[in-house]
Amino acid sequence: GNSVTQMEGPVTLSEEAFLTINCTYTATGYPSLFWYVQYPGEGLQLLLKATKADDKGSNKGFEATYRKETTSFHLEKGSVQVSDSAVYFCALMESGYSTLTFGKGTMLLVSP
Amino acid sequence: EAQVTQNPRYLITVTGKKLTVTCSQNMNHEYMSWYRQDPGLGLRQIYYSMNVEVTDKGDVPEGYKVSRKEKRNFPLILESPSPNQTSLYFCASSGAGGTSTDTQYFGPGTRLTVL
Numbered sequence: 001g002n003s004v005t006q007m008e009g010p011v012t013l014s015e016e017a018f019l020t021i022n023c024t025y026t027a028t029g030y031p032s033l034f035w036y037v038q039y040p041g042e043g044l045q046l047l048l049k050a051t052k053a054d055d056k057g058s059n060k061g062f063e064a065t066y067r068k069e070t071t072s073f074h075l076e077k078g079s080v081q082v083s084d085s086a087v088y089f090c091a092l093m094e095s096g097y098s099t100l101t102f103g104k105g106t107m108l109l110v111s112p
Numbered sequence: 113e114a115q116v117t118q119n120p121r122y123l124i125t126v127t128g129k130k131l132t133v134t135c136s137q138n139m140n141h142e143y144m145s146w147y148r149q150d151p152g153l154g155l156r157q158i159y160y161s162m163n164v165e166v167t168d169k170g171d172v173p174e175g176y177k178v179s180r181k182e183k184r185n186f187p188l189i190l191e192s193p194s195p196n197q198t199s200l201y202f203c204a205s206s207g208a209g210g211t212s213t214d215t216q217y218f219g220p221g222t223r224l225t226v227l
Contacts (some may be wrong), residue, residue, distance in 0.1 A: 036218075044214070045218070046217075098162065099135060100145075102154040102155040103154055104153060
C-alpha cells in the first residue's frame with residue numbers, strides 16, 4: 001500500500017535559518033505529492049503540490065521538488081520566520097484516486 | 113468566502129450517546145471526505161463521498177456512518193461513541209471528484225472527547 005514517511009519533530013530553528021523537512025514516499029503508481037500546513041488551532045491548508053516527476057512546487061518562500069528516483073519530496077525554505085511555526089504534513093494521492101495518504105506531520109518551532 | 117464549516121468545534125460526550133458532526137461546503141464540490149487526526153498517526157481517512165448518494169469507506173471506517181443527501185453537506189455520525197473515538201476530526205472537499213490535480217480544502221476541525 002501507499003505510505004509517506006516524514007522526519008520526526010519538533011524541528012526547532014532560529015528566525016532566518018534554513019529549513020529542510022524530509023519526506024519520502026512509497027506508492028504503486030505515479031502519485032501527486034503535496035505539502036499541507038496546519039497552524040495552531042486551525043485546519044490544514046495546502047502549501048504546495050507537484051503532480052509529476054521533476055516538478056517543483058512553491059509558495060510563500062517554500063519549495064519542494066518531486067524526485068522520482070529517490071521517491072522524495074523534501075520541503076525547503078531559505079529563511080524561516082516566527083510565523084512559519086506550524087505542523088507540516090507531506091501527503092500523496094495516486095493518479096485516478098481521491099484519497100490523500102498523509103505522513104505523521106512535523107512540528108516546526110521558530111524562535112525570534 | 114469559499115469555506116468548509118464544521119459544527120460543533122468542540123464536543124465532550126459520554127460513551128454510547130449518539131452524536132452527529134456536521135460538515136458543509138459552499139464551493140459546489142463533488143468530493144467530500146472525513147479524516148481523524150491522532151498524535152503520532154497523522155491523518156487517516158474515515159469515509160469519503162464522490163457525489164450525492166455515493167459514499168465509500170476510507171482506512172478507518174469502523175464505528176462511523178456518513179450520508180450525502182445534498183451536495184453541500186456531509187455529516188459524520190457516531191451511533192455509539194467509544195473512548196477510542198476521542199480525536200480531532202476534519203472534513204475536506206474538492207472539485208471534479210477529488211482527482212489528484214485538485215486541492216482538498218479542509219474545515220477547521222472538531223475536537224471530540226468521549227468519556
